[in-house]
Amino acid sequence: MQSIATDIQGIPSSGIREMQSLGLAIPDAIHLEIGDPDFNTPLHVREAAEQAMRDGWTRYSATTGLLSLRERLSAKLRDRNQIEASPQNILVTAGSTSGLAITIRAITEAGDDVLIPDPGWPNYYMMCVGARVNAIRYQLPPAQGFVPDTTDLDKLVTPRTKAILINSPSNPTGAVFSQSVLEALLEFALRHDLYVIADEVYEEIIFEGQHVSPSTLSTDGRVISLFSFSKTYAMTGWRLGYLVASDSVIANCTKVQEGYVACASTIAQRAAEVAISGPQDCVREMRAAYQRRRDLACDLLIAHGARFYRPNGAFYLMLDVSDTGPDDLVFCKSLLRRQKVALAPGSTFGETSRGWVRLSLAASEESIRTGLQRAVAELADLRVSMR
Numbered sequence: 016m017q018s019i020a021t022d023i024q025g026i027p028s029s030g031i032r033e034m035q036s037l038g039l040a041i042p043d044a045i046h047l048e049i050g051d052p053d054f055n056t057p058l059h060v061r062e063a064a065e066q067a068m069r070d071g072w073t074r075y076s077a078t079t080g081l082l083s084l085r086e087r088l089s090a091k092l093r094d095r096n097q098i099e100a101s102p103q104n105i106l107v108t109a110g111s112t113s114g115l116a117i118t119i120r121a122i123t124e125a126g127d128d129v130l131i132p133d134p135g136w137p138n139y140y141m142m143c144v145g146a147r148v149n150a151i152r153y154q155l156p157p158a159q160g161f162v163p164d165t166t167d168l169d170k171l172v173t174p175r176t177k178a179i180l181i182n183s184p185s186n187p188t189g190a191v192f193s194q195s196v197l198e199a200l201l202e203f204a205l206r207h208d209l210y211v212i213a214d215e216v217y218e219e220i221i222f223e224g225q226h227v228s229p230s231t232l233s234t235d236g237r238v239i240s241l242f243s244f245s246k247t248y249a250m251t252g253w254r255l256g257y258l259v260a261s262d263s264v265i266a267n268c269t270k271v272q273e274g275y276v277a278c279a280s281t282i283a284q285r286a287a288e289v290a291i292s293g294p295q296d297c298v299r300e301m302r303a304a305y306q307r308r309r310d311l312a313c314d315l316l317i318a319h320g321a322r323f324y325r326p327n328g329a330f331y332l333m334l335d336v337s338d339t340g341p342d343d344l345v346f347c348k349s350l351l352r353r354q355k356v357a358l359a360p361g362s363t364f365g366e367t368s369r370g371w372v373r374l375s376l377a378a379s380e381e382s383i384r385t386g387l388q389r390a391v392a393e394l395a396d397l398r399v400s401m402r
């Protein structure tokens with residue numbers, strides 16, 4: 016038998032999935048490891064999908080997506096992101112996961128380098144392997160508030176470096192990059208002539224500060240912006256996102272999408288038109304709920320003297336468990352076994368967050384309160400047993 020792709024076989028298994036499957040074997044475990052909104056998609060959006068099915072929107076759309084949706088996205092980008100993009104520069108994708116993978120494939124040659132954040136969403140690494148490019152990690156050091164030191168980036172650049180991927184608000188840290196950090200990143204990209212892949216899927220989940228779309232800071236077409244319906248409208252299962260890019264990049268992305276996915280779900284696209292143009296109170300309400308949970312978690316951790324990073328956006332919180340030992344997965348497994356709480360190990364997001372664990376705020380206040388109380392109890396216990 017012929018061998019199968021060894022680079023794919025070499026992708027490390029996800030610590031998040033590992034904790035999830037271990038947790039599922041414990042019937043009353045508290046799940047704080049997964050970043051999937053616990054809200055249902057707003058009713059008016061679900062009703063729009065029902066209507067779309069009744070009206071026969073059940074066939075392929077154009078590869079680029081329905082023009083009627085792209086027109087609404089163009090208006091949304093102008094009004095909410097200050098990005099001027101015509102519908103021709105928008106590609107509707109099957110979730111931003113697919114959009115990101117398509118982008119990486121569309122702009123690179125095999126063997127190129129792409130800079131990805133560390134800590135960062137593990138799928139970035141997988142996509143780079145899928146496109147046969149080298150994922151080079153740049154650090155977001157905890158001591159600097161999980162924000163990159165742009166003066167450190169130059170040494171990572173080689174003649175094969177094609178792009179830098181930026182994710183703000185960030186998964187797993189919840190850090191929101193300031194405009195000056197984004198300007199420094201764009202200046203770096205310009206200096207080395209790199210594409211900037213801006214993952215903005217958490218754009219609407221901001222508690223303090225403001226989301227600045229990197230594309231507004233650059234006019235030469237080097238920024239490729241990725242958005243999603245998943246987090247903003249609690250639509251993770253609908254698989255719908257979109258990307259915005261220059262003519263030549265969109266043309267290549269469209270070809271890759273044609274070959275890999277054909278198009279995003281037409282039913283989901285019809286519902287998304289209603290999500291994007293309909294009332295936005297649902298977005299505000301979910302944001303307020305995440306903020307209440309963030310505040311609850313921070314107050315509790317402060318009261319217990321725990322070390323953590325206070326997130327300004329997204330729905331995650333990083334907790335420092337380094338004084339229980341070097342291996343955060345060991346902490347997570349012990350917490351699950353003894354206290355029945357599942358968290359995500361920091362090292363699964365990169366070496367920079369080794370010794371940390373990620374808590375998802377996409378869970379009820381009760382689960383967050385109980386889960387964190389047990390986590391700080393476990394921290395105290397393990398510290399004592401280390402002495």
Ligand SMILES: Cc1ncc(COP(=O)(O)O)c(C=O)c1O
Nearest residue numbers: 110111112136186216243245256
């Ligand atoms: C940083 C980041 N980008 C992109 C995605 C993908 O979202 P989707 O494919 O549902 O649009 C996720 C999902 O967790 C994420 O955390």
